[in-house]
Amino acid sequence: MLHPIDLLIFDGRNHHDKFLSQAKVSKNLKEAVIEYRHRYKQYPPPGFDRWYHYATSRSSVVIEDFDQIHHDLLPFRAYSPQRLRELTHQVATNPFNDVGAVIIRNGTPRVQEGVKPTHAWMVEGAAKMIEPFSEYLPDMDLVFNLNDEPRIAVPYDRITKMRAAGESIEAPPQDQVLNGWSIDRGDGWTPVEPADQTQETPFVDRSWSDDVFDDPISLVCPSSSKARRDRVWDRRNICLSCIRPHSLGQFVSDWDRAADICHQPDLAHLHGFFLSAASLKVSQELLPVFSQSSVRGFNDILFPSPWNYVDKVKYQPSEEHPDVPYLDKENTLFWIGATSEGVGLSGRWQGMARQRFTHLINNNTLNKVSVMLPAAKQGSYNYKILDGRAPQEKLGLNASVHIAERIVRCGDCDTQAEEFHTVGKVDFQDHWRYRFLFDLDGAAFSGRFLPFLQSNSLPFKTALFRQWFDSRISAWRHFVPQDLRLHDVWSTLAYFAGVRNGEEVIMPPHDREALWITEEGRKWAAQAIRKEDMEIYFFRLLLEWGRLTDDRRDELGFKL
Structure with missing residues (x-):
């Protein structure tokens, strides 16, 4: 029996292939004009020939699909x-x-x-x-x-x-x-x-x-x-x-x-x-x-x-911070960041994704979690309800998730500080040590996602906000999507990292699938989300x- 993620990776492959089949159809300017007219029921704007030359001379893999x-x-x-x-x-x-x-x-x-x-x-x-x-x-x-x-x-x-x-x-x-x-x-x-000449807003x-x-x-x-x-x-x-x-x-x-x-x-x-x-x-x-x-x-x-x-944040590995091949990295899910998603007042921070994620990984002692694991019947899977600490203590799943330096944007700062036990800031290039990099919204989009996509690590991403390139990337082919509720984190990590109980292998890691998504994301970022x-x-x-x-x-x- 296939794991649901196997099916989703298959769908991700097909989704991106479908995108590619229509993203660049024309072979010359004349055909590009025809495709534009067919797609948008208008003539292209003046200067379209200049744009077409600019795009093709820079090897753009997208010429037609600008539906956003x-x-x-x-x-x-x-x-x-x-x-x-x-x-x-x-x-x-x-x-x-x-x-x-x-x-x-x-x-x-x-x-x-x-x-x-x-x-x-x-x-x-x-x-x-x-x-x-x-x-x-x-x-x-x-x-x-x-x-x-x-x-x-x-x-x-x-x-x-x-x-x-x-x-x-x-x-x-x-x-x-x-x-x-x-x-x-x-x-x-x-x-x-001057910039201050209008009073009404x-x-x-x-x-x-x-x-x-x-x-x-x-x-x-x-x-x-x-x-x-x-x-x-x-x-x-x-x-x-x-x-x-x-x-x-x-x-x-x-x-x-x-x-x-x-x-x-x-x-x-x-x-x-x-x-x-x-x-x-x-x-x-x-x-x-x-x-x-x-x-x-x-x-x-x-x-x-x-x-x-x-390049406010840049993928820039070095001798001190090498980006080693995926299989040579620590088999750990990593995130470190600030409480910048919203202003923590009157306990509202308890609902914010960054704080919820940190609590889920480090402090979840009261709530149960559901993890998809192999069933007794060989080749099948089912959800098992476990204690909140069980994924790390009994399944051998590793996650390093922390709030950095100090609690910010807060009214009840002391309460959060007591909950989260902040750690020191790390060099951004230190991310490349880990196989799995988690990406979360801040006050809006996360500026880390593109460097993550360019690396040899596998990006996990949850997001409310969308950017210009979201229509040209495919979940389960270029990155691993996560729900904003975070109920899927442990099951997803179990699939890719593998599950052990001491020396017993409960579920082997899906390294081949992880390597494929990592490499597909790297290649696509280098083709379609460049500065050009x-x-x-x-x-x-x-x-x-x-x-x-x-x-x-x-x-x-x-x-x-």
Whole structure:
């Protein structure tokens, strides 16, 4: 009998093969234009030929599949170009809004003066990413979110109508297509400097609040969804109806649906973003804000993170910190990090994923755990209910999970310090000692995931937030997905690490499968999530945004 993970790895292989079959179909510019028209029912934007040459000359393995960009920008078609420019100015010129702007004129990007100094690197990193292709961009201003958390949560009914309005716009007849930007575009943008010229704001500050899931967050879901109708009060037990749509038993079977909050009302108590976000200035009006990550249902425009582009955290093994082959590493699951997911007030930290994970591994003395193990009948498996300490003490599973240095973002800091017993900080490059690296959200996306993917270690990942590249990676082929509830951690580790009771081997490690996923993730990161791929994605995004903000946008398009 196959283990469920065997089936999921098979599905992961097929999922990625399906993606590859449509990600790059065209063999030349003409075919790329045809594929674009077929896929998006429009002509490509002006400058598409420049983008195509840029992408192909850098060996991009993705030419056709930019559905994330289409999804993010579609509702903005409900606004006129002038309205988009007005909103850009309004958002960019009030310091309360926690944004920074990049101004592009005559093919040169420049960072807005007066950006918050502690966060200026984000906007400077975005401008640096734009520079290699900026000469091909029209004049425009761009607004970047300086906070980790996403910002735009338009209620479901309203955004659905805006999307429908965007879909209804037809491509112009071929003889009326204008292959070029409007003249004097720069004059249409009201200057965003000084940065403090606007007093009104569309954002409401809900930072540190514990009641944001009902309003505004769940309002991004249909009124018929569980997130709008149901509340899960039993926090001791898993909400089985919440996990069923994206799970095969304990295990995540649909990584995309696992991020959909609309069938998971229990997440209101299981993530720092919902429990008490450190920075949540949110708008229920659609605004042109570019963010590094977002939550399903939010309407921020995703762009590649400067964090990864400027190497804030980098995969950089050395003689002192070598990345040895997978089988030569310690057979241990490793995570160390800060309590940065949300603000720990009045016991809310007990629901946050980082604290729950640390408790599960180190302090779970009261709650039972369920672990899938071989059954008495040879070749079959079943779930066994064990004491919380049994995975390490009786099954020989090794995990090193710790909060580093000191408790941060807290009101009841002493209580957490007593619970977690923090340890000293470690060099990031020390991660490569371990076979299994666990990745968790912080206040938003985790900047560690790409280095983990590039390494010889096997990444385990749980996440609420999604980034620009999530549509091009496949769970169970490039990484091992984990549910936000963390009920699958021990069973997954048992599968890959193997289970022993003293000298007795209860389940051998699935080294072949682990090596395959590790190598597939490494290869794919080197092919499809390079810095060049960040530039290619951003270039295409800004050509599309340039068309949206052009007064003649309904006539603009690239044609041979």
